[in-house]
Amino acid sequence: MEAGKKQMFATLVGCNYAGTPHELRGCINDVLAMRDTLVARFGFAPADITVLTDDDRRGVLPTGANIKRALADMVARAAPGDALFFHYSGHGTLVPHRRAHGHDARQDDEAIVPCDFNLITDVDFRQLVDRMPQGATFTMVSDSCHSGGLIDQEKEQIGPAVADGTTTSATSATRAVRARFLPYAAVVGHLSGASGVDASHHVADHLLALFGADASAKFHHQQRHHDSASSPDGGILLSGCQTDETSADVAADDEAADGGKACGAFSSAVQAVLAAHPAPLSNREVVSRARELLRDQGFEQHPCLYCSDANADAPFLCQQQHKEPAAIPAL
Incomplete structure (x- = not known):
């Protein structure tokens, strides 16, 4: 590598859960479209992009352990100034605290649901960002x-x-949608059949029994806490919705003007925003424009942005100028 040259690495994960009661349709399409965009617009080298999908085409499934391993490998390769990117399309869920009584969203923590249901939580992503150069x-x-x-x-x-000033639209989405959400009870019910632990137990008991050290750091006593008084970190989250909302998985529509492929509403909105604005956009602009587009399309979800003040107004994926398209090899 040329001395001082910034490197860019990406991990893209799409879980459709095919053949299960929780099946989605657009998640793999989302990450394949993002892969093309990373190469053509942002100059990512194809060899520096890891794609994990649950359609078995490459043999490496997006299990909890495999996703965390891919993310850890990116961090291990990173140097100061590098840009790392993670796109996840799939189910999310909320995990109640062990001591929470009743259902109170303020007592719940966010998690994504890999294909083996080995949840990756907000604590895992916090710890990953804390390890960044x-x-x-x-x-x-x-x-x-x-x-x-x-x-x-x-x-x-x-x-x-x-x-950011956008309001909920009174119209409704024109294509069939399904929420990318698994209720906590469904997650526990799925895991209990394999773990042998009674379904009345907290999800942590099931995950530790099934996955041991590969279970989320949230469920291990040695988890490290972030010092909020420390200097701003390099974490930048563009979420498809608020903590108390669902994100839409949009069904295919052969009559749609955009080709009608199944997709995630937020992923599609990000692609549309980037396509309409070839000049660099800030992280704040990407989220604000995606919010406007989803509102106009009738989706009742509000993308969010979480990062430091400086990164809010920094270019999305550190884009400084238009990149010449690179050749994209077939998967």
Whole structure:
């Protein structure tokens, strides 16, 4: 590598859960479209992009352990100033605290649901960002339900407490949609059949029994806490919705003007925003424009932005100028 040259690495994960009661349709399409965009617009080298999908085409499934391993490999390769990117399309869920009584969203933590249901939580993403080299960035796009706040303790820039002026549309989405959400009870019910632990137990008991050390750091006593008084970090989260909302998985429509492929509403909105604005856009602009587009399309979800003040107005994926398209090899 040329001395001083910034490197860019990406991990893209799409889980459709085919053949299960929780099947989605657009998640793999989302990450394949993002892969093309990373190469053509942002200059990522194809060899530096890891794609994990649950369609078995490459043999490496997006299990919890495989996703965390791919993310850890990116961090291990990163140097100060590098740009790391993670796109996740799939189900999300909320995990109650062990001591929570009743259902109170303020007592719940956000998590994504890999294909083996080995949850990856906001604590895992916090710890990953804390391991980043100084000056490097970790940009995460999560097109999943309850994805607001998926990097624990990251500063809210656009979200429930800091709105950007958009309002909910009175229209409705024109294509069939399904929420990318698995209720907590469904997650526990699925895991209990394999773990042998009674379904009345907290999800942590099931995950520790099934996955041991590969279970989320949230469920291990030695988890490390972020010092909020420390200098701003390189974590940047663009979430498909607020913590208390669901993200839409949009069915295919052969009559749609855009070709009608199944997709995530947020992922599709990000692609549309980038296509309409070839010049660099800030992270704040990408989220604000995606919010406007989803509102105009009738989706009742509000993308959010969590990052430091400086990163809110920094270019999305550190884009400084238009990149010449690179050749994209077939998968």
